[in-house]
Amino acid sequence: xxxxxxxxxxxxxxxxxxxxxxxxxxxxxxxxxxxxxxxxxxxxxxxxxxxxxxxxxxxxxxxxxxxxxxxxxxxxxxxxxxxxxxxxxxxxxxxxxxxxxxxxxxxxxxxxxxxxxxxxxxxxxxxxxxxxxxxxxxxxxxxxxxxxxxxxxxxxxxxxxxxxxxxxxxxxxxxxxxxxxxxxxxxxxxxxxxxxxxxxxxxxxxxxxxxxxxxxxxxxxxxxxxxxxxxxxxxxxxxxxxxxxxxxxxxxxxxxxxxxxxxxxxxxxxxxxxxxxxxxxxxxxxxxxxxxxxxxxxxxxxxxxxxxxxxxxxxxxxxxxxxxxxxxxxxxxxxxxxxxxxxxxxxxxxxxxxxxxxxxxxxxxxxxxxxxxxxxxxxxxxxxxxxxxxxxxxxxxxxxxxxxxxxxxxxxxxxxxxxxxxxxxxxxxxxxxxxxxxxxxxxxxxxxxxxxxxxxxxxxxxxxxxxxxxxxxxxxxxxxxxxxxxxxxxxxxxxxxxxxxxxxxxxxxxxxxxxxxxxxxxxxxxxxxxxxxxxxxxxxxxxxxxxxxxxxxxxxxxxxxxxxxxxxxxxxxxxxxxxxxxxxxxxxxxxxxxxxxxxxxxxxxxxxxxxxxxxxxxx
Amino acid sequence: xxxxxxxxxxxxxxxxxxxxxxxxxxxxxxxxxxxxxxxxxxxxxxxxxxxxxxxxxxxxxxxxxxxxxxxxxxxxxxxxxxxxxxxxxxxxxxxxxxxxxxxxxxxxxxxxxxxxxxxxxxxxxxxxxxxxxxxxxxxxxxxxxxxxxxxxxxxxxxxxxxxxxxxxxxxxxxxxxxxxxxxxxxxxxxxxxxxxxxxxxxxxxxxxxxxxxxxxxxxxxxxxxxxxxxxxxxxxxxxxxxxxxxxxxxxxxxxxxxxxxxxxx
Numbered sequence: 001x002x003x004x005x006x007x008x009x010x011x012x013x014x015x016x017x018x019x020x021x022x023x024x025x026x027x028x029x030x031x032x033x034x035x036x037x038x039x040x041x042x043x044x045x046x047x048x049x050x051x052x053x054x055x056x057x058x059x060x061x062x063x064x065x066x067x068x069x070x071x072x073x074x075x076x077x078x079x080x081x082x083x084x085x086x087x088x089x090x091x092x093x094x095x096x097x098x099x100x101x102x103x104x105x106x107x108x109x110x111x112x113x114x115x116x117x118x119x120x121x122x123x124x125x126x127x128x129x130x131x132x133x134x135x136x137x138x139x140x141x142x143x144x145x146x147x148x149x150x151x152x153x154x155x156x157x158x159x160x161x162x163x164x165x166x167x168x169x170x171x172x173x174x175x176x177x178x179x180x181x182x183x184x185x186x187x188x189x190x191x192x193x194x195x196x197x198x199x200x201x202x203x204x205x206x207x208x209x210x211x212x213x214x215x216x217x218x219x220x221x222x223x224x225x226x227x228x229x230x231x232x233x234x235x236x237x238x239x240x241x242x243x244x245x246x247x248x249x250x251x252x253x254x255x256x257x258x259x260x261x262x263x264x265x266x267x268x269x270x271x272x273x274x275x276x277x278x279x280x281x282x283x284x285x286x287x288x289x290x291x292x293x294x295x296x297x298x299x300x301x302x303x304x305x306x307x308x309x310x311x312x313x314x315x316x317x318x319x320x321x322x323x324x325x326x327x328x329x330x331x332x333x334x335x336x337x338x339x340x341x342x343x344x345x346x347x348x349x350x351x352x353x354x355x356x357x358x359x360x361x362x363x364x365x366x367x368x369x370x371x372x373x374x375x376x377x378x379x380x381x382x383x384x385x386x387x388x389x390x391x392x393x394x395x396x397x398x399x400x401x402x403x404x405x406x407x408x409x410x411x412x413x414x415x416x417x418x419x420x421x422x423x424x425x426x427x428x429x430x431x432x433x434x435x436x437x438x439x440x441x442x443x444x445x446x447x448x449x450x451x452x453x454x455x456x457x458x459x460x461x462x463x464x465x466x467x468x469x470x471x472x473x474x475x476x477x478x479x480x481x482x483x484x485x486x487x488x489x490x491x492x493x494x495x496x497x498x499x500x501x502x503x504x505x506x507x508x509x510x511x512x513x514x515x516x517x518x519x520x521x522x523x524x525x526x527x528x529x530x531x532x533x534x535x536x537x538x539x540x541x542x543x544x545x546x547x548x549x550x551x552x553x554x555x556x557x558x559x560x561x562x563x564x565x566x567x568x569x570x571x572x573x574x575x576x577x578x579x580x581x582x583x584x585x586x587x588x589x590x591x592x593x594x595x596x597x598x599x600x601x602x603x604x605x606x607x608x609x610x611x612x613x614x615x616x617x618x619x
Numbered sequence: 620x621x622x623x624x625x626x627x628x629x630x631x632x633x634x635x636x637x638x639x640x641x642x643x644x645x646x647x648x649x650x651x652x653x654x655x656x657x658x659x660x661x662x663x664x665x666x667x668x669x670x671x672x673x674x675x676x677x678x679x680x681x682x683x684x685x686x687x688x689x690x691x692x693x694x695x696x697x698x699x700x701x702x703x704x705x706x707x708x709x710x711x712x713x714x715x716x717x718x719x720x721x722x723x724x725x726x727x728x729x730x731x732x733x734x735x736x737x738x739x740x741x742x743x744x745x746x747x748x749x750x751x752x753x754x755x756x757x758x759x760x761x762x763x764x765x766x767x768x769x770x771x772x773x774x775x776x777x778x779x780x781x782x783x784x785x786x787x788x789x790x791x792x793x794x795x796x797x798x799x800x801x802x803x804x805x806x807x808x809x810x811x812x813x814x815x816x817x818x819x820x821x822x823x824x825x826x827x828x829x830x831x832x833x834x835x836x837x838x839x840x841x842x843x844x845x846x847x848x849x850x851x852x853x854x855x856x857x858x859x860x861x862x863x864x865x866x867x868x869x870x871x872x873x874x875x876x877x878x879x880x881x882x883x884x
Contacts, residue, residue: 157854359722399751410740410743421727427719429712459686462823534849
């Protein structure tokens with residue numbers, strides 16, 4: 001292939017041989033991180049103190065020091081340190097950090113190339129989804145029949161919480177991590193992200209959170225679910241510290257990544273890419289991360305307060321001493337509801353990017369799409385207390401929160417209009433990415449409409465806290481957002497790996513996952529109607545049928561996801577070599593060869609229209 | 620929208636435009652699919668889904684059932700439009716390994732977008748107004764209940780419910796209630812958050828530590844009650860359930876008499 005001429009590895013590898021940078025990688029990060037952690041743990045007396053607060057303090061400090069130590073060891077602070085002494089990295093060092101020509105090794109280094117970070121995120125997401133999915137299989141196995149003793153209530157509760165938080169973290173980064181980092185800068189014609197070193201920072205900080213989260217297993221698990229409501233979280237065992245530390249570390253990562261992506265889109269667009277020419281995926285991803293920037297700090301703050309209550313005996317959430325559990329619920333949901341749209345919008349935006357390509361029609365009403373995203377983003381910060389209708393906090397405010405919540409259905413309706421309008425009078429080419437659009441239409445329809453019942457205060461009297469809620473948010477987060485992310489995987493796989501995704505395996509996986517999904521969560525809607533509370537390790541005999549249906553569906557998803565994993569690994573190594581633009585798309589990322597050159601474009605592109613100029617112009 | 624009339628000078632009115640849209644064969648076929656989908660959702664929402672819900676034993680539960688039915692009926696046409704048009708395009712897909720030829724370059728259609736926004740806002744408004752009316756009648760009923768309500772103090776603790784009837788001097792782990800008498804639950808937790816959920820009565824409220832929450836209802840049907848906890852509260856959350864009964868006034872009085880003063884279950 002002629003594109004091999006551009007292969008970056010034929011250029012001489014920069015070799016700033018005396019620099020410390022060349023010596024550092026994931027291995028040194030692990031060594032220093034573990035050293036910091038061990039020194040902190042034993043320095044603070046380990047668990048010998050035996051006092052609840054002391055032990056929590058020790059564990060939290062150990063986890064944070066692990067994270068800091070890892071970042072020191074991998075060289076994250078070399079740049080800032082140079083600044084402190086009035087210098088900066090040399091050009092040669094900068095180029096070395098970009099990982100040019102370093103082959104597979106650069107994936108294990110503090111690499112500033114956005115394409116490397118994108119792949120790191122993609123592998124990280126796949127690991128998280130695998131771990132979270134395995135937990136889901138264990139949950140459904142325990143619920144396959146009443147009285148099951150597969151794991152028992154203690155482990156079950158931990159599974160529920162860790163499945164929840166693992167999947168939430170995975171879903172927050174599932175689109176903006178891999179595609180936001182790898183594809184988006186190319187899509188807007190940029191050479192890299194606005195802050196390449198922050199980009200590496202966001203990934204490696206997130207990486208340090210993964211072992212912390214896993215350590216919850218070895219510290220007795222978490223009994224609280226991912227919502228981590230106080231006072232349950234304050235009385236919980238040492239595993240809770242892992243949850244707290246994970247959220248705080250993750251919040252740092254998302255803040256850095258969000259600021260970076262936003263700055264990139266604002267400042268780094270190609271010449272001629274006016275705001276009304278920006279691909280809709282870029283708009284969606286940017287709105288999502290921009291929404292995360294104000295939302296996540298409240299979660300971080302709530303976790304800092306929980307940590308203080310646990311390790312310094314403060315009483316933020318202790319009603320006995322003037323605190324309030326409702327305070328926690330507010331802080332949590334002020335993050336929690338925007339967060340579901342942080343997850344949803346990028347997935348939808350991927351599908352809006354895909355639909356015009358495979359229907360060969362312009363995106364229907366670009367402005368309506370923007371209005372839909374903007375309306376959702378704006379309203380999403382005003383609806384959080386609908387999670388607290390039944391908490392007893394201010395019943396008089398339930399009405400206003402019901403109104404704001406139901407108003408979200410109007411911008412959400414615009415999303416449907418845009419996709420349907422794009423499909424209409426076209427002949428969709430049902431490749432794997434396009435199938436995702438159809439799956440989304442069904443799943444998000446069900447997810448959206450069932451949300452209407454939950455937003456309604458009287459109906460929520462029955463549905464709140466039941467399996468109905470679980471089914472509803474899986475339809476939106478998994479049925480809509482994850483479907484969008486997987487469609488994005490099928491769509492951009494050729495650009496990210498240079499190879500086509502195995503088609504037959506992709507179809508098999510798609511249908512297994514989507515059909516299993518319907519069994520799983522339609523069954524769960526029935527369980528909710530019958531009155532089964534959510535997050536229960538066991539249930540009475542009258543829910544047996546619906547739970548059995550759900551478990552069967554879960555196994556179908558499990559098999560489908562294993563097929564997909566096989567397809568990804570197999571295609572990455574042995575797949576058919578992809579042409580430069582296999583789908584005939586008009587966005588900029590398809591104008592660059594694989595492997596994508598270090599600075600993406602040989603000559604900076606100039607944009608003269610939006611990327612949806614399909615068909616003969618009318619209207 | 621229709622390219623056929625692109626050369627006609629006179630501007631058609633929105634009504635004429637709309638009529639022209641519906642004259643297209645593809646719109647009619649898609650609409651037919653939509654009507655079928657709407658009908659299916661109408662049946663599911665009106666009869667199948669409610670059949671899975673437990674027997675309503677209070678007016679609150681009855682109004683929840685009605686509300687769920689009506690919301691599904693409001694949503695059914697939306698499902699019809701979205702799925703009808705989706706099904707149509709899915710059935711008219713392009714087959715083959717090369718991309719299809721370009722479709723019509725429709726960028727937008729002001730009439731369709733405007734109509735869509737108006738209709739979805741109207742449906743949203745109906746849902747909001749209906750919900751507010753239901754909330755209002757519930758709170759009006761609450762004011763009415765205050766007069767002659769049976770007070771039950773509900774205490775949630777890890778992992779059991781207990782019910783104190785202060786006027787009757789009864790403490791029980793079963794929730795027994797007389798029929799057709801308003802009951803006011805005053806709910807509190809001694810440890811973490813729980814959520815008090817007498818399933819068939821259609822009410823639910825959290826049990827918070829040191830913060831009494833109040834909810835009321837009127838049982839109007841004899842039968843067995845399931846009381847569950849709807850907020851994850853630790854190890855045995857799943858087993859934090861008990862039962863009870865809505866009984867005739869005479870039976871209730873007899874039960875009260877036999878349990879007065881004692882702490883029996």
